[in-house]
Amino acid sequence: MKLKVVYFGSSLAGKSTNVKKLYEILRAKSMVKGDMVVMETEEQRTLFVEMFISSINIDGYEFELKVLTTPGQFRLHPLRKVIMKGVDGLVFVVDSSREREKVNFLVLRETAAVLKEQGEDLMRFPVVVQYNKRDLPDAMDIEDLQVRFNPWDADYVPAVAIGGEGVLETFQKVIKSILVRKYAGHTHI
């Protein structure tokens, strides 16, 4: 089964850091296929996309996960729309800093609009919320962040992605969320 996972969030929230760290971790576990593709500007900001493919085998059933980031800068909005096409699951990387509160919210609203254009409803979509940069001195309380940025009451993960903290847990949760919410043909209680 081929799945597409996209990390979205505001500019400098840590999307690329997450995906690069995840690639390093999974590569060490021999769970990636090939190299990571990076298309960034001279200032190491994402221009178009960063992506890699991970392969996970459960009971002989292979899950091939294409992991991508969207560019965070506002001027690159048209490219974000392109990356989101056909996405199976999302990771919403939230910058915990209080000063980024408004920008985080704008990205959430914009992402909902992009998905709507594709006929999807963000509120019913497999999402994991990652509260990144928990080590910042002005980091908002998780309770406050939950009220503002987790309208799904989805799984959330506190993280310091630059140190690898919470990176793998986020990935694990988004896989579960996709399989439970989107790809389960039938559920038996």
Next chain:
Amino acid sequence: MELDLIEYDIDSTVKKQVEAILQKLVEKTSAGVVMLTDDAGRIVSIKGKKQEDTESEFLATLISGVFGAAVEMGKILSMDQLEVLQYESKSMDVVIKFIKPRFLLGVIVPKSTALGTVRLFMKEASDSLEKVLEGAKMVPVRELKIDIKELEERLNRILGGSE
């Protein structure tokens, strides 16, 4: 709670027809690669020197990405629906054509093949593909029954994310 995970694919008859059309296009254009993807960059079928591997997966994502970016540019410029995107290098050319309802046909050809010829045969192939894909049905190809708790434990064991 038990999950019944089902993987779907295009039915085998349609798949064979698609493969035959792509193979014919390879032969007529001497293409190194002929690839049919969906608009999200998932490979439906690939023919030529490359097989369905990691590099091809990236190629498929970028084919759908650059075409999608061109579509967005077209919207800003109020262009009509984008049909074909083409770019040239010293050694090879790439032509990407939209296939209804939501597919892309990507062809990578050597410089020795005239682009006019490529586009002519791509038009022929795209007409056939649209006809074939119109009747395509998605059929279940694999199934995995697993309890949610068990799934979580397996993922935890394999990935070790919650360690």
